[in-house]
Amino acid sequence: MAEARVLITHDVGLHARPSVKLTKLAKGFGARIDLALTEAGPWVDAKSIVKVMATKAPKGATLFLRAEGDDAVDAIAAIVGLIERDFDEGGSHAHP
């Protein structure tokens, strides 16, 4: 089991485009991956866009991640990396 917590710094939080990226990345791993807004949960499947969006994680929220399975450590590292890189949208991300 691997765990991590990471601060969301993306402009508007975990919105549509970042959520799509996060769930796509999560689906690439065999491990079961869950995320939550508090340590106490509720925990949701990080591979489900429906459930990830429904957490409505705003900018400045801390995301709790946990994974179970053979590649759990790699999965957590990859997702934390994606969030820390602002979902690879960087400074170019600005809504018109």
Added chain:
Amino acid sequence: MPTLRGSGTVASIGYASGPLFRLDQDELGYQSSGEPATEAARLRDAIAAAASAVLVLIEEADEDSAAILEFQVAMFEDDALAEPAFDAIEDGVDAATAWTAALDEQIAGYDVADDAYFRARSADLADIRDRVLRGLSGLADARAPDGAVLFARELTPTQFLTVDWGQGGGIVLTEGSAASHVAMLARARGVPMLIGVRGLAQADDDFVLLDAEHGEVIVQPDPEARRDFLKASTLHNQLVELARSRMGEKAVTRNGQPIDVLVNIAQPAEVETLDIAHCDGVGLMRTEFLFGDGLPDEETQYRAYRRVLEWATDKPVTIRTVDAGGDKPVPGFTVEEGNPFLGLRGLRLSLTRPDVFRMQIRALLRAAPKGALKVMFPMVSIIGEYHAAVALFAEQAAALSAAGIAHAMPPLGIMVEVPAVAIHPQTFADVAFFSIGSNDLTQYVMAAGRDNGAVAALNDTRNPAVLSLIRNVVTFADENAIPISLCGDAGSDPAIIPALLRAGLRSLSVAPAQLPLAKAAISQASTSDGADGQD
């Protein structure tokens, strides 16, 4: 039918003319098979068909649109989306009812989100819901003629993307949100769009002029309205080209004078879609929104102010104390009056309700250390009102100090909107800054309400009487080193900006949607009186 005018809020600036096309929801007549297995199969097919239809749209979409559609595809591909519907079908519910209930539950979840961005996602879910429902009922997507002005309660992103906007056209919604995906798409594509439109109930498939700069729809326009429209839209189109590339640049006039361009905001959420680098700060943050559901507590106010101050980093944010009354009644706060625009409104009202005012003052004082806060009072007529407000600020600052609560005293200024102030600003030499409220100043000087179409032509900021008062205040402010700005619709009107600059103003505050055009209009104007702009 005589010319009919509707008005609404600009969600995407621009002009369009064409036939009005009503996009009302079709009646969905779904016939259940009565067999759970058949219902489940139908739903599965309808979802798959909807997903592939969206994939086809992605092929033709630009980058921004594709990102929004990819979100929908990802939703379609997620089994969790339809899981509750399939469960209900197993319990004997038909496919259309089960699917609607499952999606409506999710939509309700987004509708109550604190964050405007997530609230606006309910429109995407509604789009997903309706696309599948149309598939289940065997209905084709309604297709608007090219160049039409779409008229609906709400518009979905896929409805937007099935239209060929290269042929012109626009969007008029009776509901809608400026934070919706459709509004973002409309702004990105330059498709004019109004939301919250009133006054078009009787309009049919008529020819309309859509002025999404001033927020108007004119049905069956007369020749005069057509001429005005052509003039305004031509000017606008010339400016748009210029505006697009220059959002991040400081506004500078043709003769090299830099001009501060700030934004007016009515809701803290508006800053989420705005880049602070594109403006010089917030020239007017209204606080009436806080009073929408009765009187707000101190903490709610503090959080709202802090949010905008933190967004603005070190750029100034001018917050106006509550300007209730007039055309903005607040239950439990404002009073019923025969002539509300000349009655107990703005600071006059706040001073009669020190309990309410003190709470706002404390929230402002506590928020002040979070950024470059300035506070201004609306509807000041005499200096005594300003002094009374300043005394309340001093009293509350002392109370916060005594309680050991962090706070700071912001510069305290006034709105210049009552003619008495504009005629004799000398009385107000003590204030920290002036902000000209051109909407109210114009209506009071011209004695013509701006919400009354019958006298709309009289309500003109370019009238020499209004401009000379503006010049009078600016001259006094400059001589006494008092900062002065203008917030009001005139500040973002390309037709009025040159006159305001010639009157001496060097700082304008405009609605966020008007920011690029206001900057472009400034770049084409000159601060000198000479026609050629050479000083």
